[in-house]
Amino acid sequence: MKTIKVLPLAIMGVVVGIVISVLLVITRTLPVQASAESSDIDNLYIFFLGFSGIIFGIVVLFLLVSVYRFRARPNDEREGDNLHGITWLEVVWTVIPFVIVVLCAIGGLMVLRSGDVEAQARTSGQQIHVLGYQFGWKYGYLNQDINLKDQQTLVLPVNEPVIFELESQDVIHSFWVPAWRMQMNATPGQVNKVSTTPTKIGTYDIVCAYLCGVGHTGMNTSLPGSIIPKVRVVSKSDFDAWITQQKAEAAKAAESATAQTTTGSAG
Amino acid sequence: MTAVLKPTLARCLWVAPAFAALAILITIAARSLVGMTPVLQESTLLTVAYIAGGIGFIVGIGGFDYWFTWMRGGELDPNDHSQHGAHSWGDYFKFNTDHKVIGIQYIVFTFIMFLVGGMFAEIFRSELANPGQQVVTNQQYNGLISQHGVIMIFVFMVPVFAGIGNYVIPLMIGAADMAFPRLNAVSFWLLPVAAFTLLSSFMFGSFDGGWTGYPTLSEQSGYGMTLYQLGVQLAGASSIATAVNFLVTIIAMRAPGMTLFRMPLLVWANLATSALVVAATPFIAGAQFMAMFDREMGTHFFTVAGNGDTLVYQHIFWFYSHPAVYIMILPGFGIISEVIATHARKPVFGYRAVAFSSAGIAILGFAVWAHHMFASGMEPWLRVPIMLSTLLIAIPTGIKIFSWLGTMWGGVLRMTTANLFAIGFIFTFVIGGLSGVMLAVVPFDVSITNSYFIVAHFHYVLFGGSIMTIYAGFYHWYPKVTGRMYNEVLGRWHFWITFVAMNLTFFPMHYQGLEGMPRRVADYAPQFAWSNMLISISAFVLGASTLIFVYNMIHSARHGKKAGANPWGGLTLEWMLSSPPPIFNFPATPRVIGGPYRYGEEGAKHAIVPEVEPATVETTV
Numbered sequence A: 001m002k003t004i005k006v007l008p009l010a011i012m013g014v015v016v017g018i019v020i021s022v023l024l025v026i027t028r029t030l031p032v033q034a035s036a037e038s039s040d041i042d043n044l045y046i047f048f049l050g051f052s053g054i055i056f057g058i059v060v061l062f063l064l065v066s067v068y069r070f071r072a073r074p075n076d077e078r079e080g081d082n083l084h085g086i087t088w089l090e091v092v093w094t095v096i097p098f099v100i101v102v103l104c105a106i107g108g109l110m111v112l113r114s115g116d117v118e119a120q121a122r123t124s125g126q127q128i129h130v131l132g133y134q135f136g137w138k139y140g141y142l143n144q145d146i147n148l149k150d151q152q153t154l155v156l157p158v159n160e161p162v163i164f165e166l167e168s169q170d171v172i173h174s175f176w177v178p179a180w181r182m183q184m185n186a187t188p189g190q191v192n193k194v195s196t197t198p199t200k201i202g203t204y205d206i207v208c209a210y211l212c213g214v215g216h217t218g219m220n221t222s223l224p225g226s227i228i229p230k231v232r233v234v235s236k237s238d239f240d241a242w243i244t245q246q247k248a249e250a251a252k253a254a255e256s257a258t259a260q261t262t263t264g265s266a267g
Numbered sequence B: 001m002t003a004v005l006k007p008t009l010a011r012c013l014w015v016a017p018a019f020a021a022l023a024i025l026i027t028i029a030a031r032s033l034v035g036m037t038p039v040l041q042e043s044t045l046l047t048v049a050y051i052a053g054g055i056g057f058i059v060g061i062g063g064f065d066y067w068f069t070w071m072r073g074g075e076l077d078p079n080d081h082s083q084h085g086a087h088s089w090g091d092y093f094k095f096n097t098d099h100k101v102i103g104i105q106y107i108v109f110t111f112i113m114f115l116v117g118g119m120f121a122e123i124f125r126s127e128l129a130n131p132g133q134q135v136v137t138n139q140q141y142n143g144l145i146s147q148h149g150v151i152m153i154f155v156f157m158v159p160v161f162a163g164i165g166n167y168v169i170p171l172m173i174g175a176a177d178m179a180f181p182r183l184n185a186v187s188f189w190l191l192p193v194a195a196f197t198l199l200s201s202f203m204f205g206s207f208d209g210g211w212t213g214y215p216t217l218s219e220q221s222g223y224g225m226t227l228y229q230l231g232v233q234l235a236g237a238s239s240i241a242t243a244v245n246f247l248v249t250i251i252a253m254r255a256p257g258m259t260l261f262r263m264p265l266l267v268w269a270n271l272a273t274s275a276l277v278v279a280a281t282p283f284i285a286g287a288q289f290m291a292m293f294d295r296e297m298g299t300h301f302f303t304v305a306g307n308g309d310t311l312v313y314q315h316i317f318w319f320y321s322h323p324a325v326y327i328m329i330l331p332g333f334g335i336i337s338e339v340i341a342t343h344a345r346k347p348v349f350g351y352r353a354v355a356f357s358s359a360g361i362a363i364l365g366f367a368v369w370a371h372h373m374f375a376s377g378m379e380p381w382l383r384v385p386i387m388l389s390t391l392l393i394a395i396p397t398g399i400k401i402f403s404w405l406g407t408m409w410g411g412v413l414r415m416t417t418a419n420l421f422a423i424g425f426i427f428t429f430v431i432g433g434l435s436g437v438m439l440a441v442v443p444f445d446v447s448i449t450n451s452y453f454i455v456a457h458f459h460y461v462l463f464g465g466s467i468m469t470i471y472a473g474f475y476h477w478y479p480k481v482t483g484r485m486y487n488e489v490l491g492r493w494h495f496w497i498t499f500v501a502m503n504l505t506f507f508p509m510h511y512q513g514l515e516g517m518p519r520r521v522a523d524y525a526p527q528f529a530w531s532n533m534l535i536s537i538s539a540f541v542l543g544a545s546t547l548i549f550v551y552n553m554i555h556s557a558r559h560g561k562k563a564g565a566n567p568w569g570g571l572t573l574e575w576m577l578s579s580p581p582p583i584f585n586f587p588a589t590p591r592v593i594g595g596p597y598r599y600g601e602e603g604a605k606h607a608i609v610p611e612v613e614p615a616t617v618e619t620t621v
Helices: A006-027 A038-069 A087-114 A118-124 A236-266 B009-033 B042-061 B065-071 B089-093 B099-128 B138-172 B181-204 B224-252 B265-297 B310-327 B330-344 B351-367 B380-392 B394-408 B417-440 B442-448 B452-482 B488-515 B526-559
Strands: A126-133 A136-141 A148-151 A155-157 A162-168 A173-177 A182-186 A192-196 A202-204 A231-234
Touching: A006 A038, A038 A087, A038 B394, A038 B417, A038 B442, A087 B380, A087 B394, A087 B417, A087 B442, A126 A155, A126 A173, A126 A182, A148 A236, A155 A236, A162 A173, A162 A182, A182 A192, A182 B442, A231 A236, B009 B042, B042 B181, B042 B224, B042 B265, B089 B099, B099 B138, B099 B181, B099 B452, B099 B526, B138 B181, B138 B224, B138 B265, B138 B310, B138 B330, B138 B452, B181 B224, B224 B265, B265 B310, B265 B330, B265 B351, B310 B330, B310 B351, B330 B351, B330 B394, B330 B417, B330 B452, B351 B380, B351 B394, B380 B394, B380 B417, B380 B442, B394 B417, B417 B442, B417 B452, B417 B488, B452 B488, B452 B526, B488 B526
Parallel strands: A126 A162, A155 A231
Antiparallel strands: A126 A136, A136 A148, A162 A192, A173 A182, A202 A231
8 A cells, every 4th residue: 555655744734724724814703903902912813823724734634634544444454553652753743832832922922012001001191990880881081180980981082092990899890892802800809900002983892701790791882772882982182072071061060969969958 | 118218319318308407407596596687597597408418318328328337336247249339220329339330320420411501501502593682581591501511510521531430440450449439439429419409509590600600799699609609519529539539549559560651541641630630629619618608607708898809719719620621631631542542453652742741731730720810800920921831731732632643643543433533522622722822822812801712712622622532432432331332323423413513513603702792691793693593503403413322322222232342452451351341340350461552563462361360379377
């Protein structure tokens, strides 16, 4: 019987793998890239698909060729080769995965580092307090001169770093904006920080990603008829206008509250 | 009349309620004596009733009969083997000390639990088939997904490997039984108690915090959550006791000549797994005790209102639950090594590397727990070392995969159903492994964690990994256990339907997760409608394929053709015995004279089993 050379088969495996990788990259279903970090994270994912496809291609090709080539015929009493191992080959298939995971680690660390805009946000960007509750979110705009909190909507200026300080008043929620490739839990009893830089004007879905009780399903702005507002990313001037308006409303509300208290005590 | 006094299930029917009633009475008396109000605190009484009832069940089935007799100075015959071995059907429903009987008890019981857990999945898949909510309420939905996860993990996947190991390991190492046969039986009988505790929580609205049961949501839940905490502890206790048993058995009871490097790889895998279980499982038991005390006794380990810390629960929980992933896959790796070597008629390629990679996974497995918590708000610096250790664990896993490919290459592959499942396993497990490498990388993980991408990943690892290996093992040792061959045609149908439906069920979930569909939701955005319909249909087909397997197993046990001692031509010790093996396994202690996989070597043997015990030389006094 004709022997099959291993090396050409491995090369064929790589080719098959590249085809699989390309298919996976083409069919990927990532949401729109709406933050500074998203393209880096997506490129990381494309790199993963690249080597994953190749490894998968090699493994599957060897499996299929083995099954085809080394299949026992009916009443086949032959035994396989008495081969207990080939040390150099075992070294190769230990070293190659090691190199791949080192590349993954380097890629991951680079993206992690570049995404770390927390410090920047503290001085120049928006600082937003996010309070998770069953079942919704409340926002506080921390770097406005007057106290602007308990807002139902999240409005942010485009291209400005933002740091979220997440808290929860009841159970664990998770604040996930898929278009920003950003997620962080809101945990009761502690403040979790996460930051991003929105780069596209538009409205984006906010999804609660951690099971938080009976209303968890509904804590997702992408559901039809959701009453939770999506995040709105607007231009700087629109943002300033919105903030001014909110401040005016907050002042009016405070005034009427004081007025009510006065009338109340007078009566 | 005598049936209710002898150690049987009938005796359990009154002993367990009697214990529960007694515990309730004592609690009521104690509460009224110290003046606690209300005296009839429902959750407290239920909890003591469940704990005492569980102990009562073990007493009823006869778990402590031997020890009680010894304690009251009764007569004990050390050579009394009346509880050993199955002589009739009924013996499988009794307290039995034979590892082969216990193995079958484990396998049948856990497989029934697999069907129950699968049924829950089919119910919530029918909810998810269409957008909107039609079948179940949110509350029921959360209960079903939580039960699905807990039943599958704690009373199917972890113990089914204990069952396979129970049956096969003592045979493989040439032992007469496990080291502690009574403890072994108690470990098994704890499982029905655990399963009852978990499933009966449906009477109290089920537990609904996912299989993870994180506080503070768990503090809000109904009484079912306490039963989750109790059930997990019971299953954990069973698992720890079995692991201790395996450790002692494997270390101390190997036949003469069986050095560590002559052990079959399944034995290696079980050794590594048992070490993991013994070291890791107490953590989840501890976490569940503390969480239960928070709920039932007013302590403040994890309650934020009492300055407790919810993040600590997550750390302790995952310190067990990540090693648990390896507890659920390492024995499967062992099965695959046995199945592929035997059906490819070729020695395992790189035996030592495969053996050491099990040990490597077991050790590294302790250093990766926090990769479940990248978005939890833990210390940010901790993410980096955990990412690196998680990536490293891919290497020993890769070594195994490549070694199996090397084993098949140049072999003579007999395409039995067992081998088909082993080959299918490599295909699906590689997918789960590769998505695992992706998820190790922090920035990518936090962009999609808690989404359907995660659901896809761990179902590829647990269904595409563990369950495929379990099926491979079932088919491989079926002739040994029953003495008859299964039907290959039905087996092949089972494989192909399971394999195709499994991939159609779980692969599209990757895409859903990337696109922004979170897990544990009963409804979704319209763009996910068609993919969810596809997944639900595939899930129903997947469920139906199990019925082929069940029919094949039951029907062939009666009508299959006789298997003979060694239908596969295996070299390891279990194949040197009749099928099914004699009650006391080996007629005489076997001697191991070589490695377990000496295929392709003319006339090579792994061991010699003497026909009778050589007469021991009387030493003169």
